[in-house]
Amino acid sequence: MAKVTIDGIEVEVPNGASVLQACEAAGIEIPRFCYHERLSVAGNCRMCLVEVEKAPKPVASCAFPVADGMKVFTDTEMVRRARRGVMEFLLINHPLDCPICDQGGECDLQDQAMAYGGDKSRYKEEKRVVKDKYMGPLVKTIMTRCIQCTRCVRFSAEVAGTSELGGTNRGEHMEIGTYVEKALTSELSGNLIDICPVGALTSRPYAFVSRPWELRKADGIDVLDATGTNIRIDTRSGEVLRMLPRINEDVNEEWLADRGRFSFDGLKRKRLDRPWVRQGGKLVPATWQQAFDAIAAKFTAGAKLGALAGDLADVESTLALKELMANLGSSNLDCRTDGAAIDISRRDFYSFNTSIAGIDEADALLIIGSNPRTEAPVLNARIRKRVTAGGFPVGVVGPHGLDLTYGHDWLGEGGATLRALASGAHRFCEVLRNAKKPMLILGRNALTAADGATLLAVAWQIAAFNGMLKADWHGFNLLHRFGGQHGALDLGFVSGLPMAKMLSGGVDALWVLGADGLDLSAVPASTFVVVQGHHGDAAAARADVILPGAAYTEKDAAWVNTEGRVQLGYQAVHPPGEAREDWKVIRAASAVLGKPLPYDTLEALRARLVSAYPAFGHGDALPRFGCTDTTGPAGDISRLTDAALALPAGNYWQQDPISRASETMAECARTYAAPAALAAE
Amino acid sequence: MTAHGHAEPTSFAFDDESNAAIEKIVARYPAGKQASAVIPLLYIVQRQMKRQTDSAWVPRVGMDAVAARLGMAPIRVYEVATFYFMFNTKPIGRFHLQVCGTTPCWLRGSDAVMKACKDAGHLSGYGDTSADGLFTMTEVECLGGCVNAPILQVDDDYYEDMDYESTVKLIEALKRGERPKPGSVIGRQTSAPVGGPTTLLDVAGE
Numbered sequence: 108m109a110k111v112t113i114d115g116i117e118v119e120v121p122n123g124a125s126v127l128q129a130c131e132a133a134g135i136e137i138p139r140f141c142y143h144e145r146l147s148v149a150g151n152c153r154m155c156l157v158e159v160e161k162a163p164k165p166v167a168s169c170a171f172p173v174a175d176g177m178k179v180f181t182d183t184e185m186v187r188r189a190r191r192g193v194m195e196f197l198l199i200n201h202p203l204d205c206p207i208c209d210q211g212g213e214c215d216l217q218d219q220a221m222a223y224g225g226d227k228s229r230y231k232e233e234k235r236v237v238k239d240k241y242m243g244p245l246v247k248t249i250m251t252r253c254i255q256c257t258r259c260v261r262f263s264a265e266v267a268g269t270s271e272l273g274g275t276n277r278g279e280h281m282e283i284g285t286y287v288e289k290a291l292t293s294e295l296s297g298n299l300i301d302i303c304p305v306g307a308l309t310s311r312p313y314a315f316v317s318r319p320w321e322l323r324k325a326d327g328i329d330v331l332d333a334t335g336t337n338i339r340i341d342t343r344s345g346e347v348l349r350m351l352p353r354i355n356e357d358v359n360e361e362w363l364a365d366r367g368r369f370s371f372d373g374l375k376r377k378r379l380d381r382p383w384v385r386q387g388g389k390l391v392p393a394t395w396q397q398a399f400d401a402i403a404a405k406f407t408a409g410a411k412l413g414a415l416a417g418d419l420a421d422v423e424s425t426l427a428l429k430e431l432m433a434n435l436g437s438s439n440l441d442c443r444t445d446g447a448a449i450d451i452s453r454r455d456f457y458s459f460n461t462s463i464a465g466i467d468e469a470d471a472l473l474i475i476g477s478n479p480r481t482e483a484p485v486l487n488a489r490i491r492k493r494v495t496a497g498g499f500p501v502g503v504v505g506p507h508g509l510d511l512t513y514g515h516d517w518l519g520e521g522g523a524t525l526r527a528l529a530s531g532a533h534r535f536c537e538v539l540r541n542a543k544k545p546m547l548i549l550g551r552n553a554l555t556a557a558d559g560a561t562l563l564a565v566a567w568q569i570a571a572f573n574g575m576l577k578a579d580w581h582g583f584n585l586l587h588r589f590g591g592q593h594g595a596l597d598l599g600f601v602s603g604l605p606m607a608k609m610l611s612g613g614v615d616a617l618w619v620l621g622a623d624g625l626d627l628s629a630v631p632a633s634t635f636v637v638v639q640g641h642h643g644d645a646a647a648a649r650a651d652v653i654l655p656g657a658a659y660t661e662k663d664a665a666w667v668n669t670e671g672r673v674q675l676g677y678q679a680v681h682p683p684g685e686a687r688e689d690w691k692v693i694r695a696a697s698a699v700l701g702k703p704l705p706y707d708t709l710e711a712l713r714a715r716l717v718s719a720y721p722a723f724g725h726g727d728a729l730p731r732f733g734c735t736d737t738t739g740p741a742g743d744i745s746r747l748t749d750a751a752l753a754l755p756a757g758n759y760w761q762q763d764p765i766s767r768a769s770e771t772m773a774e775c776a777r778t779y780a781a782p783a784a785l786a787a788e
Numbered sequence: 789m790t791a792h793g794h795a796e797p798t799s800f801a802f803d804d805e806s807n808a809a810i811e812k813i814v815a816r817y818p819a820g821k822q823a824s825a826v827i828p829l830l831y832i833v834q835r836q837m838k839r840q841t842d843s844a845w846v847p848r849v850g851m852d853a854v855a856a857r858l859g860m861a862p863i864r865v866y867e868v869a870t871f872y873f874m875f876n877t878k879p880i881g882r883f884h885l886q887v888c889g890t891t892p893c894w895l896r897g898s899d900a901v902m903k904a905c906k907d908a909g910h911l912s913g914y915g916d917t918s919a920d921g922l923f924t925m926t927e928v929e930c931l932g933g934c935v936n937a938p939i940l941q942v943d944d945d946y947y948e949d950m951d952y953e954s955t956v957k958l959i960e961a962l963k964r965g966e967r968p969k970p971g972s973v974i975g976r977q978t979s980a981p982v983g984g985p986t987t988l989l990d991v992a993g994e
Contacts, residue, residue: 270863274867277871286862286863
């Protein structure tokens with residue numbers, strides 16, 4: 108530790124910390140452009156200059172290590188003059204187009220120019236102009252505004268792991284870009300917009316849409332992948348205008364994946380905004396009462412009933428549906444609408460037990476049947492960070508040639524390799540067994556195969572055999588794909604008839620919640636289908652009654668991410684038309700069905716949730732745990748087939764009803780499906 | 789098709805001569821630090837292009853070949869290649885006339901050298917390539933030959949103590965396919981004073 112005095116305030120910081128970090132520890136804000144705490148230090152903007160005692164010149168605090176007894180002054184005449192000089196140079200070539208700049212109002216340069224900018228320009232010569240670059244459908248560039256801090260270059264190389272941005276040419280002619288015109292291939296490219304301190308990289312879909320001070324902000328949880336990224340939903344006049352990440356060190360740090368950030372325009376299209384009832388083979392608009400009456404006619408005492416909860420169902424409504432079905436005397440529940448053979452007998456059989464933050468501690472990784480880069484890009488960035496730190500061998504069982512953004516050892520395609528890993532015959536076992544905290548990540552999609560249950564058992568066996576399950580370390584992880592999946596499993600929404608039976612005529616009436624994308628076309632006509640959801644996707648086509656629900660931005664709801672962390676998302680906008688929050692719909696239906704649920708408010712429902720499932724009472728804290736009982740899920744390893752493990756079908760951008768309805772995501776799919784011919788600038 | 793008949797190639801592969809040179813160069817760096825060889829490898833690309841197309845330049849596919857060879861992201865190679873003006877990222881003429889315009893050369897008449905290049909080479913100015921595809925003229929920063937200023941560098945060769953006439957003569961010779969001997973055109977010995985050495989005249993033993 109080093110004792111440093113900043114403006115008379117004494118602080119103690121670790122050796123090797125920078126002066127800037129010491130200033131922050133002392134509570135003093137240092138202006139900066141190029142410095143970003145999650146990126147390497149570049150030290151090229153010079154805005155963070157401070158005075159250090161006995162140093163003849165101002166020093167760049169971001170790149171200057173502290174020394175014991177150092178005295179730093181951040182607000183002397185020398186510092187102010189130095190920063191004013193830096194600012195004047197930065198503004199020489201920066202256009203004064205703040206009134207038409209999308210960064211206006213949340214621009215680091217604008218803010219800091221208020222403190223250090225001159226009141227008039229002394230620069231009479233011609234300003235330089237830089238041609239805008241094409242970076243794909245998400246990131247818009249106005250490169251004349253660029254101050255060449257190289258944050259984007261470092262982000263793409265260090266965090267995203269797709270080195271595509273660089274500074275070409277030199278001096279007056281230096282430009283930030285891709286050199287070869289191309290769309291950025293990262294699933295984290297939206298974060299470039301956030302880290303750009305000026306208006307050079309802005310959001311293309313958000314261009315000229317709104318000013319930051321016009322926006323209302325609500326805290327939400329991204330449910331379009333299972334990371335549980337903390338987001339801020341910006342709205343104006345009841346319309347979602349953009350999504351930004353919130354900082355949560357344990358989950359997403361400060362990143363957000365592109366699908367979560369840009370697919371919200373799908374929330375305005377193809378929406379179910381009123382109830383529909385099938386009459387004479389055709390869906391016709393109906394009132395809520397008519398819809399409930401139609402349901403009441405079929406959900407009768409003698410009928411065989413079933414319910415499905417899908418990928419995007421929130422915890423509260425899933426619980427309400429489960430209790431409604433129980434009151435109606437049915438235990439036919441299934442929330443595994445993708446057909447994954449998940450065993451809910453123990454929570455650690457289906458959770459990401461190591462936790463996302465726990466990846467930082469792990470020292471070896473085996474990925475089975477998953478491409479985390481497209482299934483959970485932010486989580487993948489965490490893995491990449493760990494790989495970059497060194498001493499983290501990664502083995503992959505699955506398709507050959509995946510680009511995970513980090514080096515890995517491809518071990519095999521499927522069954523044969525897994526058997527070898529489970530029995531110790533595989534060379535990679537040596538790596539895992541020599542590690543202190545090895546972990547494996549099993550992709551949920553792999554469990555949708557015919558031998559999914561066997562695969563789950565084998566994966567557990569691999570974990571047990573290779574020292575991943577210890578009293579103080581749990582290295583078995585299932586990577587889910589959507590925000591509603593883990594929560595429904597926690598509620599035990601798996602009982603009675605499995606989904607396949609329910610879909611093939613096993614029940615007389617079926618209630619489908621939050622599974623708008625589920626293909627129900629094979630359900631026989633004799634089964635009465637209630638579809639409760641927000642998008643007119645595949646499921647609605649087969650519905651007998653459609654109950655319009657709320658999307659994740661339109662309700663206060665709890666979500667459980669892949670590591671089992673319970674997080675609350677808040678309502679940002681109202682559901683469209685007559686659509687209502689899902690738990691309220693179920694509560695209202697229960698009254699019409701004559702089995703009213705015992706809660707009238709969300710608070711009462713949550714109280715019930717916590718009393719029935721105490722795991723939901725811990726807030727978003729996630730206790731770390733080990734594994735003392737290594738008995739695995741049921742499954743006969745000898746029945747494992749040699750079939751290759753398959754990754755989720757389709758492209759990254761269109762995986763759920765919301766992103767499928769999104770124009771922005773459709774454009775991404777078009778762009779990346781057929782990359783434009785490469786051409787040198 | 790770019791100017792002077794040099795198309796942007798669609799592919800680039802190192803030839804045997806280049807491969808032999810690369811092997812030697814890469815071996816100089818410790819394992820895992822091969823990226824350090826990026827500058828010499830870009831030179832190899834430029835020389836190979838000279839051999840193959842008579843225009844010493846580094847096409848984008850050539851940079852990609854360097855990136856693949858050294859295990860770097862292509863953009864990291866683009867950054868280096870565009871940073872140093874010794875690498876031509878566009879096709880140039882057969883002879884690269886590099887006029888030093890830094891102060892010592894300028895004081896000693898680099899403007900006349902430049903004008904001679906323009907007149908004799910039929911060039912409009914810096915950056916231009918003559919219509920016959922023979923010459924490209926660029927202005928370069930100090931070549932480090934200030935004692936013999938002004939300097940005209942033709943490809944890799946320095947021609948020193950230039951003036952208008954000697955530059956025209958040199959360019960005419962290049963046009964005829966000759967390659968005059970590099971060095972001082974007024975016949976001085978390396979950087980010794982004009983007219984011969986004035987010190988160390990009686991070295992013991994000589």
